[in-house]
Each structure stands twice: as structure tokens, then as C-alpha cells.
Amino acid sequence: QKRIRIPHLQKMKADGEKWAMLTAYDMYTAEIFDEAGIPVLLVGDSAGNNVYGFETTVPVTVDHLVPLCRAVTSAAKHAMVVADLPFGSYQASPQQALATATRFMKEGLAHAVKLEGGKAMVPEVELLVRAGIPVMGHIGFTPQSEHVLGGYRVQGRGDSAQRTIDDAVALQEAGCFAIVMEMVPSPLAKAVTERLDIPTIGIGAGPDCDAQVLVWQDMAGLRGGRAPRFVKKYANLREDLADAAKAYAAEVASGAFPAAEHSFEN
Numbered sequence: 001q002k003r004i005r006i007p008h009l010q011k012m013k014a015d016g017e018k019w020a021m022l023t024a025y026d027m028y029t030a031e032i033f034d035e036a037g038i039p040v041l042l043v044g045d046s047a048g049n050n051v052y053g054f055e056t057t058v059p060v061t062v063d064h065l066v067p068l069c070r071a072v073t074s075a076a077k078h079a080m081v082v083a084d085l086p087f088g089s090y091q092a093s094p095q096q097a098l099a100t101a102t103r104f105m106k107e108g109l110a111h112a113v114k115l116e117g118g119k120a121m122v123p124e125v126e127l128l129v130r131a132g133i134p135v136m137g138h139i140g141f142t143p144q145s146e147h148v149l150g151g152y153r154v155q156g157r158g159d160s161a162q163r164t165i166d167d168a169v170a171l172q173e174a175g176c177f178a179i180v181m182e183m184v185p186s187p188l189a190k191a192v193t194e195r196l197d198i199p200t201i202g203i204g205a206g207p208d209c210d211a212q213v214l215v216w217q218d219m220a221g222l223r224g225g226r227a228p229r230f231v232k233k234y235a236n237l238r239e240d241l242a243d244a245a246k247a248y249a250a251e252v253a254s255g256a257f258p259a260a261e262h263s264f265e266n
């Protein structure tokens with residue numbers, strides 16, 4: 001199988017074939033998800049909360065993400081790898097967005113970039129696409145703006161639904177190849193998905209998007225504490241890893257590890 005590209009995603013939308021995106025931030029997860037057939041991997045700025053130990057994505061920098069992106073792209077043989085543009089690295093001007101996206105393409109070896117925002121981001125999207133950089137949009141709840149949005153809240157309820165539709169259409173017309181919709185009511189996500197020619201990727205956006213995305217540590221149960229409503233846990237990695245660590249420590253304490261087979265007699 002060759003590298004997944006934009007026409008493959010277009011064809012899946014045309015065929016009504018739904019697909020899953022996952023985040024990845026390192027070599028093994030990229031390799032595993034790629035071999036599992038996940039067509040698109042996102043090097044998300046969710047690395048802030050899931051790799052670097054920050055409370056939000058706001059402190060994440062380009063220097064934080066570029067090396068992770070390079071690791072993911074190097075390990076993923078088939079998946080399209082999308083890099084998030086971090087907060088503050090693209091909003092100043094289309095030129096700033098181009099400089100940042102260029103770093104992700106050249107140093108991170110990304111195949112595309114993602115940025116947050118609707119209509120306001122049209123000039124940035126247009127310049128990137130003109131320069132040959134595929135852009136994924138991200139609307140609805142946009143975590144980089146959480147301080148303006150007043151925390152994690154569903155977006156596009158009531159009167160603001162039309163604005164979400166207008167944002168999606170504007171991003172498509174600017175040249176985006178796909179759009180993430182985060183925490184919007186399912187009927188609105190359905191309306192946007194039907195209105196657009198490009199795929200929508202939902203997270204907390206109901207069952208009618210063309211694709212879904214989850215942060216892998218949420219999906220695999222590595223995260224501790226309470227997960228958001230839109231998360232489903234498909235494994236219990238946190239428990240599994242804790243059990244492994246305890247078993248290892250217990251065998252070291254008892255002397256059961258290392259055994260002869262783990263040792264060099266001469």
C-alpha cells in the first residue's frame with residue numbers, strides 16, 4: 001500500500017467509508033497505528049497535555065512538536081502525517097503561518113499541517129495551500145482559544161450554528177482538504193458534513209462526520225482520571241503498565257529476575 005494522500009480521503013467520503021484518525025507523538029505508536037491501518041496520524045499540540053505535562057495546549061511551541069513529528073513521519077510508512085501548528089506560531093500573519101508550516105514540512109517531514117480557527121484563518125490557509133502545503137482546519141471548540149471560550153464547552157449551539165457552517169464553508173473555499181470539528185452538537189456536525197465536499201473529522205461531534213479522531217492515550221486508557229464525554233476507552237494501558245511495573249519490581253525484590261536465561265555466564 002502506498003502513502004495515503006488527499007485523493008484517498010476524498011474517495012472515502014464519496015464512497016461513504018468512515019475512517020479513524022489518531023494522534024501519535026513517537027515512533028512506536030506511529031508504527032503500531034500505521035500497521036493497524038489508521039490512514040491519518042496527527043502530531044497534535046495535545047502533546048502539551050499528553051507528553052509534556054502542561055495543563056493546556058497553550059504553552060506548546062514549534063520546537064516541542066517538530067522532533068515528535070519527525071519521529072512519527074519516519075516510523076509511519078503509509079499514514080498521512082498531519083502536524084498541528086502551535087498557539088502563537090501562525091496567527092500573526094499568513095507569512096508567519098508559512099514560515100512555521102515550512103519548518104514542519106522540512107524539519108518535521110510532515111505531509112500536511114492543521115490550524116485552529118474559521119473565517120479569520122482564510123488568508124493563512126490560502127497562502128499555505130498556494131505554497132504547496134495541505135491544510136486541515138479545526139473549528140467548533142478550539143483548545144488554543146480556551147481562555148477566550150471560557151473553558152471546555154460545546155460550540156455552535158443555538159444562534160452560533162450558522163457561524164460554524166460559514167466557518168466550515170470558508171475554510172473549504174480557502175483550500176482546506178479536511179476539517180476537524182470539536183465539541184459541536186451532532187445535528188450541526190451532520191449539516192456541515194453534508195454541506196462540504198471535503199471530509200469532516202469529528203471529536204465530540206456525533207456519528208455523522210466522515211471520520212473521527214481521538215487522542216491515543218484517551219483511546220487506549222493510558223490517561224488517568226476522568227476522561228471527557230466524547231472519549232471511548234478501547235484498552236486499559238494504564239492498568240496494564242502499572243501491573244507490569246509492579247511485577248517487574250516484585251521479581252527484582254524476590255530475586256526471580258533476572259534468571260539464567262537473562263544472564264551471561266561468561
Ligand code: KIV
Nearest residue numbers: 023044045046180213
Ligand atoms: O491536538 C490534538 O490532539 C487535536 C485533535 C484532538 C483534533 O487537535
Ligand code: NA
Nearest residue numbers: 044045046084
Ligand atoms: Na490540537
